[in-house]
Amino acid sequence: MAKRVGMEVSISISEAVKLANVDVISAYPITPQTHIVEHLSEFVSDGELHSAFVPVESEHSAMSAALGASAVGARTFTATSSQGLALMHEIMYLAASMRLPVVMSVVNRALSSPINIWNDLSDIMAERDSGWIQVFAINGQEAYDLTLQAFKIAEDPRVLLPVAVNLDGFILSHVIEPIELFEQKEVDPFLPPYQPVLRLDPEKPVSMGAFGSPEVFIEVKKQVEEALIGSQKVVAEVWKDFGQRYGRVYKPVESYQTKGAETILITMGSITETAMMAIDALREKGRQVGLVHIRLWRPFPFKEFLQAIKGAKTVAVLDRALSPGGVGGPVGLEVKSALFGKEERPYVAEFVAGLGGRDLTVETFIEVLDKAEKYSQKQKDFQYELIGVREK
Amino acid sequence: MAKVEAMMPWKDVPLGGTILEPGNARKFKTGDWRSKIRPVTDKEKCIKCGMCWIFCPDMAYTHREDGYFDWNGDYCKGCGICAKECPKDAITMVAEEE
Numbered sequence: 001m002a003k004r005v006g007m008e009v010s011i012s013i014s015e016a017v018k019l020a021n022v023d024v025i026s027a028y029p030i031t032p033q034t035h036i037v038e039h040l041s042e043f044v045s046d047g048e049l050h051s052a053f054v055p056v057e058s059e060h061s062a063m064s065a066a067l068g069a070s071a072v073g074a075r076t077f078t079a080t081s082s083q084g085l086a087l088m089h090e091i092m093y094l095a096a097s098m099r100l101p102v103v104m105s106v107v108n109r110a111l112s113s114p115i116n117i118w119n120d121l122s123d124i125m126a127e128r129d130s131g132w133i134q135v136f137a138i139n140g141q142e143a144y145d146l147t148l149q150a151f152k153i154a155e156d157p158r159v160l161l162p163v164a165v166n167l168d169g170f171i172l173s174h175v176i177e178p179i180e181l182f183e184q185k186e187v188d189p190f191l192p193p194y195q196p197v198l199r200l201d202p203e204k205p206v207s208m209g210a211f212g213s214p215e216v217f218i219e220v221k222k223q224v225e226e227a228l229i230g231s232q233k234v235v236a237e238v239w240k241d242f243g244q245r246y247g248r249v250y251k252p253v254e255s256y257q258t259k260g261a262e263t264i265l266i267t268m269g270s271i272t273e274t275a276m277m278a279i280d281a282l283r284e285k286g287r288q289v290g291l292v293h294i295r296l297w298r299p300f301p302f303k304e305f306l307q308a309i310k311g312a313k314t315v316a317v318l319d320r321a322l323s324p325g326g327v328g329g330p331v332g333l334e335v336k337s338a339l340f341g342k343e344e345r346p347y348v349a350e351f352v353a354g355l356g357g358r359d360l361t362v363e364t365f366i367e368v369l370d371k372a373e374k375y376s377q378k379q380k381d382f383q384y385e386l387i388g389v390r391e392k
Numbered sequence: 393m394a395k396v397e398a399m400m401p402w403k404d405v406p407l408g409g410t411i412l413e414p415g416n417a418r419k420f421k422t423g424d425w426r427s428k429i430r431p432v433t434d435k436e437k438c439i440k441c442g443m444c445w446i447f448c449p450d451m452a453y454t455h456r457e458d459g460y461f462d463w464n465g466d467y468c469k470g471c472g473i474c475a476k477e478c479p480k481d482a483i484t485m486v487a488e489e490e
């Protein structure tokens with residue numbers, strides 16, 4: 001049976017990657033992702049993991065090498081953060097369109113400037129439309145589990161898309177948490193070796209990533225879109241299988257204290273557990289508040305999300321990224337889009353907070369919920385509010 | 393624009409737009425947007441070295457049995473690289489009629 005140990009979350013992710021028996025790791029170190037790849041390189045040099053470790057000269061090369069490796073049929077892993085992810089940007093789209101099931105840990109960190117190594121979601125949100133499956137961990141155990149699951153989801157012949165497993169920089173990556181680690185023999189039946197459908201093979205030559213004129217480009221993009229939407233079914237299957245084997249159940253959106261809740265807070269990532277404490281504190285005072293957190297960000301689980309917030313009069317969204325000059329953050333935008341056109345829809349109050357690692361405390365969430373309810377009563381017409389910004 | 397032979401419903405497109413038939417770029421004829429000049433080889437000067445064939449970025453030359461290189465207007469863009477690289481100045485770029 002799985003053993004529970006206190007372990008830094010980054011290290012546990014490298015343990016998960018090791019259990020996944022990856023063939024190729026190509027990565028470039030960047031704070032706060034560094035511990036994941038450092039630990040993997042140790043596994044490789046100590047002979048504990050029989051993978052090719054490619055120490056590339058940049059993240060652009062890290063992702064390019066990952067694509068090449070995946071194209072020959074190797075199980076491939078990489079990891080990055082912030083500016084590193086931005087440098088991968090160009091190749092991110094290729095991974096999805098070329099249907100290469102690369103798995104990547106994205107240790108979320110703000111994009112400069114000012115130069116900032118702390119946590120927000122601006123890095124991954126700039127990759128929202130890259131065609132990757134994108135999941136968010138709320139704690140260390142989830143980061144570990146989602147990493148293992150990611151390979152199975154990505155490599156499913158019905159999916160064949162890359163997966164980004166997001167975890168908050170420092171807040172998750174550098175903390176020591178109790179984590180249940182699997183034994184190799186427990187993982188092997190869940191995650192058999194990768195069986196590519198198409199691969200680069202000198203015996204049977206094909207060309208990948210070739211030219212696509214206007215006459216064929218849309219058809220390739222349509223395929224990716226259908227695969228991404230269709231992947232939700234596979235994600236659900238993999239999570240069900242995982243739950244049956246190991247007892248931890250994952251859903252695309254999770255509800256916390258939403259029974260009878262008139263106001264529901266929407267979160268993503270590690271802030272969720274702090275937000276839960278705020279919900280508990282308000283529930284104790286008799287307030288009808290609840291929480292819904294989004295684990296599967298792409299493809300967006302519209303049906304499950306709408307079901308989860310059903311009955312709420314007010315929805316407060318807390319975004320950790322800003323779309324400047326727009327309506328707030330990407331999560332708020334998605335929530336509003338999901339509700340638009342529905343006959344009965346709650347009032348949506350959009351908040352942007354915690355940029356560049358600004359701490360989000362229980363009090364922040366209470367402030368957000370208070371404001372959301374106040375604005376809802378007045379039906380205040382506003383785009384979004386930036387929380388915690390000093391005016392004086 | 394040359395006709396594309398890959399017009400197929402999205403479900404039939406090979407995974408990720410992968411090309412399953414090696415060398416099928418040959419079917420995609422692009423010579424119709426050549427600059428209005430083309431190379432002409434003077435066989436008297438040619439020493440069959442193959443530099444034109446190696447350097448042509450569009451693989452517009454093919455190697456003949458007798459050692460000379462045939463030019464193919466279906467792919468040539470008129471860039472002049474072959475003329476520039478020929479060690480014997482055997483290739484001249486000549487203007488094409490409209």
Ligand code: SF4
Nearest residue numbers: 448468469471472474
């Ligand atoms: S002009 Fe350019 S494209 Fe044409 S044959 Fe010479 S090298 Fe090739």
Ligand code: SF4
Nearest residue numbers: 438439441442444478
């Ligand atoms: S480069 Fe000049 S000399 Fe050499 S094969 Fe071509 S035409 Fe002949």
